[in-house]
Amino acid sequence: MDTPHKTQITPTPTSSLSKFEDSPVFKYIDSLSPIEQAKSSQTDNAFNSLAFLSPSSLFPSPQINCHRESRFSVKRHHFSADLSTRVLQSSNESNASQEASKAAGQSGLYDEHPGCLSNDGSSKGISSDLFDKQSDLAVELPGTSKYDCRSPDDNLEACDALLKKTSLEVVEQERSPFQRSRDEWKERQRSFENERDLRKIRRIKPSEEAAGCGWVAVVSDVADMLTVNTSIIHENSDGQDQRTVDSGTTSFISNIPEFSLDNANNLENAESGDHQGSCKQNELGDSVTDQTSCILSTCLPDKPVVTDSSLKKDDKGEKCSQLSRQRSIRRRCLVFEKSPGFGLHLNSLPNILKGQNPPNKSILSSMKMGEVPSDNGTVVIESSCEAPASVGGTDADHNTPEKKRQKFELVEESASCKRCNCKRSKCLKLYCDCFAAGLYCIEPCSCLDCFNKPIHEKMVLETRKQIESRNPQAFAPKVIRSTDSVLDTWGENNKTPASARHKRGCNCRKSSCLKKYCECFQAGVGCSPSCRCEGCKNSFGRKDGCDESGSDGEGLEACEKNASDKNSHDIVTHKNAEEHRDLPVPSNISRSSSQLCNTPEHCSSESSLGQSKFNSNLQAIPEDETPKVLKHKCLPLILKTNSPPNSKRVSPPHHECSSSTAQRSRKLILKSIPSFPSFCPP
DNA sequence: GAGTTTGAAACT
């Protein structure tokens, strides 16, 4: 873990202080004149300025800038708040303050955030003021901060220089009559390390991140899709559904991509090889977590965001899991708090993750705009074919080939937009697929007297609540990807399309479960004992357990034969999803947006890396496949529900009394309970 | 595109 660089500035706790004083290095440091100290302050100022520096020239999106600021505020939070208040409190405090004021004043930052640069400790209260003014700052920075290291390399150099000098200052400080305790020293060193970690984040490769706790990678990967969707939202915001963009969600969405972009940019410029430690990933996890914490707290300033700072003291081993939990909390918080609004369905993100696994085109295709893959109540996302032309968003968003490709595919898919066609339900009943999927109806819908629109948000929410009060699982995913316990329960143990099951089961009489009237068939899953269908011939798996999908091609042939082109699309999508089920990216798509990882089977099945990446970390994993959803391009309704996962009508199969089912239920409960008070009554 | 069929959702 200790890099040569780090060891240089990291004294041994015991007897190191006296040795330090006798060391040549120390003498050299001791010989440093106050000018040097002032210089350090300058550097510190430079860093502070740097901290505010926004690459907004590259990413002009205000929201991105917002994130930028919030993100860098993390640095300041860790570094400036810590070092500024400590280092600057040294003998050269006044000079430093003046320098800081001067530099900040030049950049217009000081005025914006006087507390951030003050050394009176007020910087600890950074959040509110800083966050409140992010937008302004974001706009202001590009022009005002240009003189300050704009390139990542410059930034890094500045940071390196700063760290060196601040380290020296600390050393010097250490020998002062007012020596601090070793704990303080350690703490200070930790702050340096944190800062360095933050810098390392900018250099780390996605794959490296993935090797860690994973969440970072997820966020990073997810960013590209978010970028596109964010763009969509931006575009939409000019249109009729402007209100549909939830501010918080938008912030988050825009932040994430920016985070990724920033990483990407820095990756391109980053030097390789430095700060490579065995524990780097853990450190990264911490750093990123801190960042994330700040990001989220920035985007949702009114939300209780748990910080990971305390975790730094934890054992590395436990840290990851704890971080995952906390990240989950954040993510849930993020989603749940912003009640209905629109944004990108976070659950859909993994489906088009890039990097770790190239997105499967079918999967991508299945992720039509506006669809709501989620099963988490989370939800968020959204895009929509409402503004297909808007795909792309900021210029920076579609610079990379990956984004271009996504853009292309999104646009391509948008051509096949399909909406609800409700005539009498006002789109406020589960008859309406949009409503059922937690989406607002949008222009392409052919519905009449539609109330499922943002302007009727209250009504929508009330209706939704009402429905949920009647059936808490009404908005839960209908179909779950069954793994492990479910398969055991069903006496199957394969991962064919039949391995997923409709929670409630179908009730087909005439379609023989061979047409899309059958929800099981439509979802591309086999029938299960839960089904009450008659003459089941479900090509994905019959109720009696005769799964034809794998035995011969007859089943799928029947599917394709019966299904229209669109149907085939769904099926193909499903098949591809199956093919990629091993990917950390959940391929299943849920119709409901009600839950977070509400299918414990999935959550629990991927207990190792995969889990850490998606289940624990992202906690927004679509597990259910409901091709129906794929047809939706409605703006998603961000709703949180307390609904337990699964079926609308709970007709548990007989086997659910089994012990395995009991275990499943327990898992389910544990993972379904929102970390924060539910918006809806249980 | 209109009409029919189908099964889920809603209602009683």
Place this chain on the structure above:
DNA sequence: CAGTTTCAAACTC
């Protein structure tokens, strides 16, 4: 909980 009605998607022509 069961039966009926309503509803909208799927399907057919």
